[in-house]
Amino acid sequence: MKRYALILALVMALAAGFGCAKKTTGEPGYDDGMTPEMRAAVQQITDGRVYFAFDKFNVENQYKEMLKQKSDLMKQFPSIRVRIEGNCDDRGTQEYNLALGERRARGAYEYLVMLGVNPNQLEMISYGKENPAVQGNNEAAWAKNRRDDFRVIAH
Numbered sequence: 001m002k003r004y005a006l007i008l009a010l011v012m013a014l015a016a017g018f019g020c021a022k023k024t025t026g027e028p029g030y031d032d033g034m035t036p037e038m039r040a041a042v043q044q045i046t047d048g049r050v051y052f053a054f055d056k057f058n059v060e061n062q063y064k065e066m067l068k069q070k071s072d073l074m075k076q077f078p079s080i081r082v083r084i085e086g087n088c089d090d091r092g093t094q095e096y097n098l099a100l101g102e103r104r105a106r107g108a109y110e111y112l113v114m115l116g117v118n119p120n121q122l123e124m125i126s127y128g129k130e131n132p133a134v135q136g137n138n139e140a141a142w143a144k145n146r147r148d149d150f151r152v153i154a155h
Helices: 002-019 036-046 062-074 092-114 137-143
Strands: 081-087 122-128 148-152
Touching: 036 062, 036 148, 062 092, 081 092, 092 122, 092 148
Parallel strands: 081 122
Antiparallel strands: 081 148
């Protein structure tokens, strides 16, 4: 009898724990502590990718205005921290693509710092070919996978 009471108590405790889970972003009543202006800034920073030509890591002119907008927002909200994620298409070795992804992330990093972003607000990572945006073995897919993504990691 004691065994059944203990099992019942454990089951009830587990059920109560699942019922008290924290709310996450998007749920009604969730407060992430951000003002509407900061929330808009975070969205704008994470929107927009920098794409690269095959085997290249230089930031092309067409992406410099977008990076300028990201830098302005990061300077306006210095608590925002961003991870720049360098990515490659699936051609080449793992080692080569990790190095190329790092150079791509560094290109955006250095441009943002040149625009006045505090280096402490930035970090870099290379995923090489391990984080494709799209699947496929053609130029259209490869072009979408040669990119830098921007993730807000703190605000």
